[in-house]
Structures are given as C-alpha cells and as structure tokens.
Amino acid sequence: MKKTFPIGGVHPNDNKISRNCAIEVLPLPQTVYISMAQHLGAPAKPVVAVGDKVKAGQVIAEPGGFISAFVHSSVSGTVKSIAPRKDISGNSMTHVEIAVEGDEWAEGIDLSDTLVTEIPTDRAAVLAKIQQCGVVGLGGATFPAHVKLNPAPGSKAECLILNGAECEPFLTSDNRIMIERSKEIVIGAAIMKMVLGGCPAVIGIEENKPEAIAAMQKAVAELAYEGISVMVLKKKYPQGGEKQLINAVMRRQVKSGGLPISVGAVVQNVATSLAVYEAVQKNKPLVTNTLTVTGDCLPVEKQHNYLFRIGMPLSYIAEYAGGVPEAAAKIVSGGPMMGRAIANMDACTVKGSSSLLYLSEQFTKRKEASACIRCGKCADACPMGLEPFLLNKLAQNGMTEELEARSVQDCISCGCCQFTCPANIPLLDTINLAKGQVLGIIRARAAAAKAAAEAAKAATQK
C-alpha cells in the first residue's frame, strides 16, 4: 500500500494543468533586481559597488550571518544601483540593480549538458562548494542547504529524504524537473548522501505524478548508486511539509519543537538536489530555478514552466507569457494553500520563486464567515493534531498562556483548517497572529532567563 502521513490532511483538487508543459528558457530582460533576502535568516551584504561590471555567476553579496547565504549575479552587465526596493508583499529590501549586457558567465562554470556522474569524496570541500554557490532549500523555506547538510556533532543522519511530493495544487515545476532533469537530481542526491555519511536516500513522490515517478525510477536504475530509491506516496496535502514527509517515509514523528535530524532525517527538495548537482559538479551557483505560470483562469495553451534567472521582474515574466488574464482577481506566488498573494508585480524573482498563479474571483474569493458549529472538521484536518477551533477562540480572547499550552507553535500554517471550515472562519489568520505573539513571549522569557542567569553568575564571581 502507498504510504502517507497519518494525522489530518486534506484533498484539494490538484489542478496540475501545466503538468505537460516542458520547461522553456526565459529570455533575458534589460534589467534585473537581485534581492539580498533570498533565503531564510540574515540578509546578505552586497560586495559590489555601483558601476562595477559583473558576470553571471559572480558573487555580489556575502552571507550576513551564520544562517544566511551567498548571492550571485544572474546576468552579466553593470551594477546600476544598490537601493531598497519592494518585494512581492510590498516590504522594502536592498536590491542590486544590474543592467544586462550580453550573457557572459564567470570563469570555471560548466554550462554544458554533459553529465558528471562521479561523486566527489571530500566532504568538507563539497559542503564549502554548496555554501559558496549559495544553495538554499527550494521547497519553500529557502533554508541554507549547507547548514542542514552539516548536522551538529552528536546527531547522525539515518535517511536523506528528497521531497518530490509537490502537494500544492497547480504547481508543476518540481514535476517537470523530475521528468527532464531526473539524472541530475539523482546525482545531487548521491552527493548529499555522501556528505551525510552514506545514509540511504529516499525520493518521495506523490502518486499524481506518474511520469515523474517513471523518470526518476529509470534514472535511479540507470545510474545505479547504492541506497537510493523512489517511494510513491498517496496524494494528500500537506505531504510536502517536512514533518509530514518524514512521518510518511520513515514512520517517525519529530517531537514538538524538535529538528528533523533528531529522528535521523534530513529533507531536501528535488529542486535543491538539482542545485547541489549544478554547484558541485558544474561549479554553477544558484541563479536559476523553475517556475510555473498557471491558474484556473488561464487556458492550458497559455500555461508554462519556465527556467528563470533570479532578479527578473514578475511583470516581465507575466508579459512574456502573454499578459495577466482578464479574469484574474488574485495573483499568487507559490501554491494556493500556502503561497503569498502578490501585492506588487514590479517585485522580482528570488531563488525560491515557484509560480505565478492566476486565480479568478469565483475561485479564490473568501465567503462570509458564520458561526462555528463545532463540527471539529478543522481538528480532523490539522496535520499537526492541533485544535484550530480552540486556538482561534483562545487567540480572540488573548489567552496567550493557554495558546502556548495548546501548542500553537506547532502550527505549520498549512491552511488545512481554514480550507475545511464549513463556516468559512478565517482560522489561520487568527492563529498566525497568535503564533507571532506567543513567539514574542517565548523569546522575551528566554532573554529574561538568560539575563537573570548572567546576573547571578556575575554576583557569585564578585
């Protein structure tokens, strides 16, 4: 029987309309704007100056902290400005503006299609390469890959899980790279497996992607690395959630507040695996990724999967793809369950961009909320086993202690509760706010405890 995670989950219509659209390469725009916040953690610090000539693949910013990443230029040209610019949500962030001149790549980058199948054995060198090439997790969280691939001493990776679930409706970019770049992904897995000390690697793919499953199985068989296998999973959202995927594949549950490595798991997206392959085998930094242009109000012949370069304005991509459809009422970056509504089409692609999703008003409009009928369907749908109806009420009453006791921090914001609620109550809105509040309280408490401990230490030393 096909595996899946045991607690909660929902079955939205998967709408993988663009599944058969082969990846096309987007032509270069005149200007790109590269954000310094392409990853989880501290923003990167620019190392170029206005007027500098840069080549594609050249470092333009260094990590701004331990959890941070290098950023590279995605094009060749001249740095025009280093200034704040609005991202898709309208928040300000430093961007490096580069006027495109030709398409010249930095030295040492192998742009050929030749497959490099030999796996290097120097663990430290590979980790350094992954870091220098700015590889981050491309499954949504954009967590720096070299940090996750280098577990703290004392913890041991027992299984590398490649996330090919792509459980969000509409998105098909992972599906396409699994079909078109399957061998590269498998080699990337073999490299990460080596870095992690040779643990087995499992590629988890949902059953609604038969072509991707076949392609990956074929690549695994042909390349014949030891200990890499494909696991077909039942279709259920949010299977691609890190904890859910670990639960489905390994039958282990990460404890509340714990990291995947605590149960021996390291999860990386298939797109990250491709980026690792390109970084380690081809010396190519992460400056490209795949994105789906799709939606319920976009005819199938206008849907595309594009290979984009980071820093391309969304409006440029939309225009190239044929313009924003007349019926679109909302444009989402990411999937319809967890993606962000785009407030600003002048914003630019980042490493983790995955889609331009056009939704019609009828498809996406929120219905008016009515009274909770206590049906408990939100609790049944919650993949973390929480009780959204209760968290919602506690949050409305500002009961932060109870919220913490009822594990509001475990919420992964997957949206299953709100998706399911027959009374259309905006459960996730309230819970997300409460989560922020409780996080603030927990941090303040930790800071106070630390200060008290230091004061006590200082007192005893006197």
Next chain:
Amino acid sequence: MKNMLVSNSPHVHSPLSTRRLMLDVVIALLPATVVSVLFYGWSELMLLAVSIATCLGVEWLVTRFLLKQKCTLGDLSAVVTGLLLALNVPPTCPWWVMFIGAIFAIGAIKMTFGGIGQNVFNPAIAARVFLLISFPAAMTNWAVPAGFIHSCCADSVSGATLLGILAEGGVKELAGVNYLQTLFFNIGGSAGEISALALLLGFVYLLCRRVIKPWITLSIWGTVALFALIFWLISPAKYPDPLFNLLTGGVLLGSIFMATDYVTSPMSNWGGVVYGVGIGLLTMLIRYFGSYPEGVSFAILFMNALVPLINKVFHQHKFGRA
C-alpha cells in the same frame, strides 16, 4: 494592471459549508421521514409542517427583531431541528403541542444561547423532554392514526410501545412479539422510530458523506448492548436480550441523529466515546430502574450538560507527542 485581491493564504476553500452539512442531515433523515408519513398519513405530514415552519418562523423573528442580526435561516439548521422534533413525538401529538415544542426548541434552547453553535443542549431533545414533562398524556398516546398504507400493518396496531409493555408487565408480556420486525416497521412509538432500517440507512449516508464520525453512535450501541447482555445473562426471564434494547425505543434515532449533533457533543474522538458510554449507561439505568419506560432523551440531555467538562479533559492526539 487592475487592482488585485491581496489576502492571506489559503487562497482556496473546500466546497464544504454549514448549509451543505445540514442538508446532508436532512437527506439522511428522509428515509425515516418518508416511512413515518406513509404509515401515519396526513396527521404526520401536518406535524412535520407545523414543526419545521414554527422553528423557521421563531428563528427568523428572534434574529430579525430581538438580536437584529443577519437572517440565519439559510444554514438549514432550524429545518433539522424542526424535522427531528416532529420525528421525536408520537404521531397523535396535537398540532398545538407540536407548535409549543418548536417554539421552546428554537426560542428557549437555541436562540437564548446565541443561535447556531452556541446552544448547550440539543434543541430537539430538550423540547421533547419539555413536552414529555408538560404534556405527559399527549406525549405518551401511542394510538395509531390512519396512514397511507393500512393493509400491511393492520395486525400490528397497538396502544403501547414495546418498552411500555416491558415496563408494565415484564418480559413475559413480550412473548410472541416478534421484535425483529422493528428492523423494517414497528407501529407504536415516536414517529421517526418506525423503521430501524430507514434510520440505519441515514447513518450509513452520514458516514459516507463524512458528516459525522461513528464513535459516539457505536459507543452508545456498545454500552446498551453490553449492559443488556449482562442483565439478560443473569436473568433471561426478567430482562430482554441486547438486540431488543437496541432496536426498540429511541436508541437508534437518538444515537444516530441527536447524540451526534455537532454543537452539543464533544470535539475529540475519545471525548465522544466517553459521552456515548454515558448516554448508553444512563439510558439503560432509566429503562431498567427508572420510572419512565424510555430514557434516551434524558440520557442525551444529561450528557449534553457534561460536554464542556469532557472537552476540557479530552483533546486531540497531537503530532510528535506520542
């Protein structure tokens, strides 16, 4: 570019709605309703009409003039209450008793607490108990009005329910009564209790549509059966067997449609089991040791009051906290 909507995720919603859920409950009640109309005829049809119309009317009046809120009739919950209440009274119930019951159900039990989702007690059950205490004669008159299909059931016309016979005369009075016929039709009892099969059909529908989970209903059945089994094994001459207890009276109607009411039952699965066991136990205690022949309504009403406490103790099983 024209202005676009910007809102938080999720950007899609399932087709589920309160109205759809309530409609499913109405659909699940249809077999039992049709059977009751076939057997009890015009008078049953009138009771259904009075009950549903009064429930809708009272809810409209209260939301419109007292609460000054948006009309909530569209969620169909008042229809469910009206339907259930009509199926929970004897078919001979006078229309004005039905009318008072419906006013009590919506006016006193549902809207007083703030309407849908807020009531502590199941409106239909509370109204039935209210009528039983206020109009005992009308509520226990089990005479059978003329139905649309007379010929098939002429010989089973009786003036008392099987549980009534049991309470009056003991098990020996039931000798010769083939109670397995209750599976298909049993005349005598509340209007909705004619056919166990019709009710079970509704149960299967509710489960297939995932409107309810089976735990509450199954734990009621299990408790009733176990309790009856113990007494039957001790003294088969004095007590009827478990199947008799499951098929007669309001166990099926109550356990499938009333105890599973979202608002007045526990939220967690284990809470539901505790709630169901409580209902089963109380039902049997009233049947065997109480002064009423039947106790399902009292049992559900009592357990309704305990739901907030049960909800405090039993919670959902959390991820990563085995």
